[in-house]
Structure formats: structure tokens, C-alpha cells
Amino acid sequence: MSRPNCEDYRQLFVNDTPLMDMRAPVEFGLGAFPTSVNRPLMQDSEREAVGTCYKKKGQEAAIALGHKLVHGEIKAERIAQWKAFCEANPQGYLYCLRGGLRSCITQQWLKEAGIDYPRVVGGYKALRRFLIETIEQVARQPITLIGGNTGSGKTIMVNELENGLDLEGAANHRGSSFGRYVTEQHTQIDFENVLAVSMLKKQALGINHFVLEDEGKTIGSASVPLPINSAMQQATLAIVDDPMEIRLTRLMDDYVVRMQRDFVAQYGEEQGWIRFAEYLERGMFSIRKRLGLERYEQLLQVQQSAVRTMQSSGSLEGHVGWLQPLLEQYYDPMYTYQLSKKSERIVFRGEYDEVKAWLIEKTR
Structure with missing residues (x-):
């Protein structure tokens, strides 16, 4: 029995529903959703x-040109990729830019191949608009x-x-x-999408008072969404x-130990x-x-x-010589x-565990 096309965007994101994105790779690269996989109907040049x-x-x-460009072995290969996704993700959905022609063609070709797979009504545009509205609401x-x-x-406390x-x-x-991390930073759209999905999952738990880290307008190359920044x-x-020695230990682990390990894991x-x-x-x-x-x-x-000392002997002590002066x-x-400009908004101060306990009590 076939499932209906989906208009419940909230449940798609809260449930981490697998999504098959039919847009061209160049469109997908600009921004997509955390659980989406690109299986395009047309490649960039064809589109x-x-x-x-x-x-x-x-x-x-x-439409006639599209069918001419995607036919024969090319069409069969793409349908095979779609079938593999559908069979691996029976509870998933497909979408294109607006939930229109590309989605309908994909559905039709899949149906001819024996698979009745639903699409997201409104496509990427509707999903994206819903996530932007979620950010504005939060x-x-x-x-x-x-x-x-x-x-x-x-950041540790926030998590x-x-x-x-x-x-x-x-x-x-x-x-x-x-x-930066070893992996690439998210695009602006991906950043906003990931953030909004996180908001939706928190809301699903009944949360309506949020705790964020004090950030500037930008995080790397990404801009904090204007409604949140405001x-x-x-x-x-x-x-x-927290005292200097505790902060140094955290930074040593974050910027030195972790990053060295990740670079070696990634590049040898x-x-x-x-x-x-x-x-x-x-x-x-x-x-x-x-x-x-x-x-x-x-x-x-x-x-x-x-x-060099760390590489030759494994000792981390030399890093204190630049980390501590950099902090001080x-x-x-x-x-x-920066904090002096926000002094009237400070409502509590304390060491890590004290702040965490206060936040749990006051923001639940």
C-alpha cells in the first residue's frame, strides 16, 4: 500500500526522515538538509x-529535451540508484526544488520500475521556508x-x-x-538548516527556553541568523x-590534542x-x-x-608557552x-559547575 505525499514538515525533521534530493548537484551543494542525499534527475550540464x-x-x-538527455543507459543507471535508496529507506521521501516536475517524473519512473515512493509537497523551497520560520519563532x-x-x-556546557x-x-x-575543523565548514544555508532542525527536536521535547553560547555576529564564515543575533x-x-589552568587544559585538548589526532586520521x-x-x-x-x-x-x-617537540617526544608542555600568553x-x-558592554545583562557568575546548576534551575 502506497504512502501519501508528505506535508508534515515538522515530523520529517524531528524523525530524521531520509530524504532523496532530486535537484542538480550544484543546487544541492548550495544547501540541503541533514538527512538528505543527492540523487539528481539531471546533472548540472543537463539542467x-x-x-x-x-x-x-x-x-x-x-521536457522533450530532458527526456532526450536522460534516456537509455543513463536513465536506467539513475533509476537503479533511486531504487537502491528507496529500498534502503522505505520510510523516506523524495523532493525537488518546488515539489513539481522533477519529483513527478522521478515518481513516475520509479512506479514503472515497481516502486511507489512519496514526495514532499512543495519540495525544497517549502522545507527551507519552514526551517526559516522555525528560527524566527525560536x-x-x-x-x-x-x-x-x-x-x-x-560549548561543552551547551551540549x-x-x-x-x-x-x-x-x-x-x-x-x-x-x-576550524579538519572537515569543511557548513555553508550558510546548511548552518541554518542544521540549527533549525536542532530547534525542532528541542521543541518536540517541550523545551521553550533555550540556552546559547555568547557569540558574535559570525562563526567562522557563517553569519548567525539575524533574528537569533538580535x-x-x-x-x-x-x-x-574558571581558573587559567582549567581553561588551558580544555584548550590543549581542543586545539592541540584533538586537532592533531583528526589531521592524522584524515591525511595519514x-x-x-x-x-x-x-x-x-x-x-x-x-x-x-x-x-x-x-x-x-x-x-x-x-x-x-x-x-616539533610534540611530534618527536609526545610532550604537550611546549604548547603552554604560546597558549597561555595568547589568553592573557x-x-x-x-x-x-566586550563583556563590559553587556554588564547590565549579567545575572549570574560562577565556576563551571555552579553556572550549569544555575542554568538547569532557572531555564527549565
Whole structure:
């Protein structure tokens, strides 16, 4: 028995429903959804040719060209890919840009191959609009921010709280000059989509008061959605005041231990070490003007020496020689200045466990 086409967008996202995206790769690359897989009806060049034909000769001629371009072995190969997806994901759905022609053609060809597979009504456009509206809705709900100097464990806490929303996780970037990961940062659209899906899942648990990390307007190359950014400018703050040694331990694990391990896992031992050293060097280079040339060159020398020592002996001690001055001379003064502009919105201060306990009690 066939399932109806879907208009319940909320349940699609809350249930992590598998989605087969029929758009061309170039469209998919600009932005998609966390559970979507690209199985295009037409490749980029084919879509471009059909689009040009549509503008010059109309829909009927464009459809005819599409069938001419996707036929025979090419058509059979694509249907085989679609069938494999449908059989692996019997509860899934397919969609194209607007839930129109490409979805209907795909459904028809699948039906001829013996599979009745439903589509998302309204397609990508409708799903995307629903997620944007979700972000706007959450921005109108109560929000509390976690603040604190670099290394205070704000992102860790956000992920430990049931009502926490991880902006950096959604962006796949930690926000600082050393904030990139081995994997590519999400596109703006993907960032917003991942964030909105996280919001929907929290709402499904009955959550209506959210906790976010105190962020600037951008996280790496991604911009915090304007409604959320505006709400954050008015939100109250709970500040984590952890001692330097605890913060250094967190940063050592985050920027040094974890990143070295991930680079080696991704690129192999030799290339991994080279890329790890380049990652740290690039992070320092990006703040050279604010550090001043002399201080930048001194810290860079200590940093790269620490990498060589770490590679030869496994010792992490050398990294303290650049991480601690970077906190004391750059990050801490900068954040102290930024926080001074928000002092009237600070409602609690304490060490990590104290702030976490306060947030659990006050924002449930």
C-alpha cells in the first residue's frame, strides 16, 4: 500500500526522515538538509541545457529535451540508484526544488520500475521556508546566554544542557581564529538548516527556553541568523569564571590534542602532522595585526617549536608557552572589553559547575 505525499514538515525533521534530493548537484551543494542525499534527475550540464531550452522554447520543448538527455543507459543507471535508496529507506521521501516536475517524473519512473515512493509537497523551497520560520519563532522565545573567557567550556556546557542550542556545532566551526575543523565548514544555508532542525527536536521535547553560547555576529564564515543575533543582544548572561589552568587544559585538548589526532586520521601520519602545524600557524597569522608583529613572531616561534617537540617526544608542555600568553594578552582582554558592554545583562557568575546548576534551575 502506497504512502501519501508528505506535508508534515515538522515530523520529517524531528524523525530524521531520509530524504532523496532530486535537484542538480550544484543546487544541492548550495544547501540541503541533514538527512538528505543527492540523487539528481539531471546533472548540472543537463539542467542548464533544459533551463536554456525552457526560456527560449517553453516547457514542452524543455521536457522533450530532458527526456532526450536522460534516456537509455543513463536513465536506467539513475533509476537503479533511486531504487537502491528507496529500498534502503522505505520510510523516506523524495523532493525537488518546488515539489513539481522533477519529483513527478522521478515518481513516475520509479512506479514503472515497481516502486511507489512519496514526495514532499512543495519540495525544497517549502522545507527551507519552514526551517526559516522555525528560527524566527525560536528567536521570540526566552533565551539565556553562557558567557566566559576562551576555554571556559561554554560549548561543552551547551551540549550538556537539555535546552542548549549549539551554534558552533551547527556551523561546524568553533568561532575563534583557531576554530576550524579538519572537515569543511557548513555553508550558510546548511548552518541554518542544521540549527533549525536542532530547534525542532528541542521543541518536540517541550523545551521553550533555550540556552546559547555568547557569540558574535559570525562563526567562522557563517553569519548567525539575524533574528537569533538580535535576540542575543537582549538576552541575559550567565558567566563562567574558571581558573587559567582549567581553561588551558580544555584548550590543549581542543586545539592541540584533538586537532592533531583528526589531521592524522584524515591525511595519514606525515601529511597529518604537516597540516596540523599549518592549521596552528594559520590561526596565529589571522590575528597577527592585533597581536603586533613582534609578539606574533615570538608566539609563532614558540608554537611551531612546540609542534616539533610534540611530534618527536609526545610532550604537550611546549604548547603552554604560546597558549597561555595568547589568553592573557589577547583573548582575555578582548572578551573583558566586550563583556563590559553587556554588564547590565549579567545575572549570574560562577565556576563551571555552579553556572550549569544555575542554568538547569532557572531555564527549565
